[in-house]
Amino acid sequence: MVQYEPLKRVSGTRQDFDRQVATVCQECTVGCGLTAYVKDEGIVDLQGREDHPISKGRLCPKGSAFVQGLAHSQRITIPAYRNTLTRGFESATSWEQALDQLAERLRRLKDKHGAESLIIGCDPEAGLDFYLGARRFARLWGTPHVYHPWEETEQATRLAQELPVSPSSEWIESRCLLLVDADLAVTHPVAFGRVLKAQGNGAKLIVADSRYTASMSKADLAVPIRPGSGNLLGLYLLKQLLDEGLEHKDAIEAGFEQADNWQASFDRMVWDGVENHTHVTREDVLNISRFISSKHPVTVITGKRLAHSPDFGIWRTLAAAMGWIGHPGGGWYPMDAGLPRVHPDTDIEEPPPENFSPRLAPFPYQNRSGSNEELLFQGLIGSGNCLDDFFLPVRRQSPKMELIVHFGAFPNETCQQAHMVFSAAAWAERDGLCWSIDRALQWAPRILPPADASHSGLGFWAGLAQRLGWDEFFPWIRKDGRADRFEFYRWLLKRDPQTASCDLSQLRDNQDLFFWTDKTEFPEAGETPQFYTQNGRIKPVDAPELPTAEDSDIDDGEYPLYFQSTRIVTRGGDAGNWWPWTAELEDVDAIQIHPDTAGVLGIENGDAVVVNSPKGCLEGRAWISRMVDRRMVWSPRRLEGDHVLLLKKGQSADEALNLLKENTP
Incomplete structure (x- = not known):
């Protein structure tokens, strides 16, 4: 009988390389350690770090595949601009020239529509410092409209800390x-x-x-x-x-x-x-x-x-x-509630409300107002593919905007609607702070230099602020025009008791972990409080007398099905769409439907289907599976709205709705 021995991991690499870099994967918030082997400024091999306390040598498909996008032929590596969306892009002569033009266009936008006509969307792929820099810039500019998907976990972070x-x-x-x-x-x-x-x-x-x-x-x-x-x-x-x-x-x-x-x-x-x-x-x-x-x-x-x-x-x-x-x-x-409190803008006094426009309703995710007025933004600066992801409410009015700026590494739906494009450095091309789901902070050295005229998010905001006369508020720019991200993060961590004791030099030099918590002393709680609150106690959640389901009205009206969207294992974000190794593993256009629901509507596997919500629609191919509930439709792509109507392409909405009502799945 043949005896099979368990496979042993081969340490190191068999590829020729000039240098190796121990760093942290940033495709999600686990914070896995990896070693990249580099030759001629290209990554020739990757391996999980066996000595890393979080991942112990493991890497997932995303952590193994990110290298495919770095040298992709379609990658954006230089800024570009156009005056109208009907014209093609022209390459800027330099990063500096593109920032000059953007600053001038922003001045005109502010003079015409006011400071709050600008909204900023921060996709995680642009890095934490794009979001932090955006908040600082927005405070100086005078707009409260800054959004990042991490803000969705703000309540979780507040409770967990x-x-x-x-x-x-x-x-x-x-x-x-x-x-x-x-x-x-x-x-x-x-x-x-x-x-x-x-x-x-x-x-x-x-x-x-x-x-x-x-x-x-x-x-x-x-x-x-x-x-x-x-x-x-x-x-x-x-x-x-x-x-x-x-x-x-x-x-x-x-x-x-x-x-x-x-x-x-x-x-x-x-x-x-x-x-x-x-x-x-x-x-x-x-x-x-x-x-x-x-x-x-x-x-x-x-x-x-x-x-x-x-x-x-x-x-x-x-x-x-x-x-x-x-x-x-x-x-x-x-999940994803490990980001500590950060204060990138509280040292800046609130700007005077001289340009406040009463016509503007705050972006709904900010929860700053109960207003249901139509959003009236005239300018957008967004990273990644925000308009096709978490900024769906803004996408409806984007064709009427006077200025849309895309900061990213790849062409996508947001880029197609942009007037200006700025080339973003990938996470492997920028060093920075990483946070994990369990509140661990790590320093991640960059693997490669930025491609061509690509910059980090902090570099983008700092360069723009300089052109608007706000140099003193963004002092983290080196003589070569690049952002000093280490000094920025060291300044940031010292601004809150949760992270003030973190020695960033030690994280960088020794590749240590720092678990943040609230270091504030609570005298009433005693020496060893059970919880980090003033009295060592937490306020528990009371029970409602008669609980009701969030989707209790899902059976009513024109949209009788529930829609859910989640990430898939081979896609960490927009960059994952440019990974050819993983393209065939999972279909991003698949729309998962229960067999009973599909049978009622006459849908078979692979049929073209449409998912309609009150505020948008999604087209794809039917994936008939018992993985979903009878009253549920799933897709890895986003759609604004939780209640939807599913129909086979070519089928009328009335026909599909009547079939579902007459044959409740």
């Missing part, structure tokens, strides 16, 4: 892991490796999701839930635990404000409608609650979607009430 720091490497110590609307196997594969290792050590894995995911395929207990009901599941779980007296009474007494009132709210909460609201039966809730109460400690991991729904703090409340927090392998980890 009051908890003790627990590295995600401790997940392997857990006896049970509960994942809710978090498909780590796809979005953060290396982090999911820790989940599997814990499972291999005997831990149980429970996954609750509205779609059958890769993570769910590995679960000991898979729990299908109604779309949008994740936080409701947390409320019902906690009620069941309290009803049975399975909570950690000492942890509640020591760590909760007004614990009696909080517990009374769950006594008043009724069970009516639990199955309708969550698609989980009362018996299922009972089984899950007994499952997690019999294991200690338990790690709860929640996805970003939950942060947008009411009662998101229930997961922190659950973990604290059960006494899981503060124990290795226990606690709550909201």
Whole structure:
């Protein structure tokens, strides 16, 4: 019989190379270490760093494939401009000349429409410093309209920062892991490796999701839930635990404000409608609650979607009430909530409101106003493919804008609508600060110099600010015109108690990790407070008397289906569309449909289909699969709106709607 031996990783590389660079992958927020081997200023090989405390030598498909885009023939490497969208782009003579032109066009825009007519969208691929520089520039300019997808996790970060720091490497110590609307196997594969290792050590894995995911395929207990009901599941779980007296009474007494009132709210909460609201039966809730109460400690991991729904703090409340927090392998980890408090603009006084325009309604994601007025922006500076991703509400009016600026590395839908294009350095071409899902900070050295006339995000904003007379507010420019990102981040970290003790030189020179937490002293809390709050206690989430599902009206009206969009494993963002190695692994145009729904509408695998929402539409090819609920449609591409109507291409909306109403799937 043939004896098979496990494959051993070959250390180093067999490729010829001039130098090697140990750095940090920035395709997601896990923070994996990698070694790049470079020859003639090109990457000839990559390998995960075995000695890295987070990844232990692992790299996911995104971390292995990013190199494909660096030398892609379609990459943007020099700035370009055009006066109207009907004309082609002309290359700028230099980066400096393009910034001169942009500064002049911005002055005219401000004189004509006011400071708040400018909105800024910051795609993660442009780097953290593009967002931080944008906030600083916007403060000087006088517009509050700056948005980054990381702001979606602001509530999660605020709730999590009051908890003790627990590295995600401790997940392997857990006896049970509960994942809710978090498909780590796809979005953060290396982090999911820790989940599997814990499972291999005997831990149980429970996954609750509205779609059958890769993570769910590995679960000991898979729990299908109604779309949008994740936080409701947390409320019902906690009620069941309290009803049975399975909570950690000492942890509640020591760590909760007004614990009696909080517990009374769950006594008043009724069970009516639990199955309708969550698609989980009362018996299922009972089984899950007994499952997690019999294991200690338990790690709860929640996805970003939950942060947008009411009662998101229930997961922190659950973990604290059960006494899981503060124990290795226990606690709550909201995904992508590891960014510390940053203050890139608070040293700048608010500009006078001389150019304020009462016609402008703040961008809705900012939650600065309850206004429902039509957005009236005249200028946009956006990185990546923001207009086809998180800036969908702005895309509808972009054809009427007088100035759209694209800062990116690849041509895309946003670039096609732009008047000016600025070439962005890829993350492998810029050094900078990285943050991880468990609040670890790292310094990532660049692998290659920037391509041609490409610059970092900080360099873009600093160069623009100089031309507007704001040199003193952006002092991090070297004599060669490049931004000194190290000095910028050192200045930034010193501005908050959470990160003030971080020695950035040590992170850079020794490749250490720094786990940030709130270093403020709370005298009332004693020497070892359970939580980082003034009195060492947290405010728990009270239970509503009659919970309701977020999508309770999904059966009504012209859009009877629920739409969900998530990332796929081979695409970290816009740059992933330019990776030929991974192009055939997953179809970005696939639209996943349940067989029953497809049957009602006469749709077969591969058919051209259209997904309509009140504010947009999405076209693609049908992927018929039981991975989705009967009333759900899924795509890796974004669409504005959660409620949709699905139809076969060529089918009328009325026909599709009538079929769905007459044959409720």
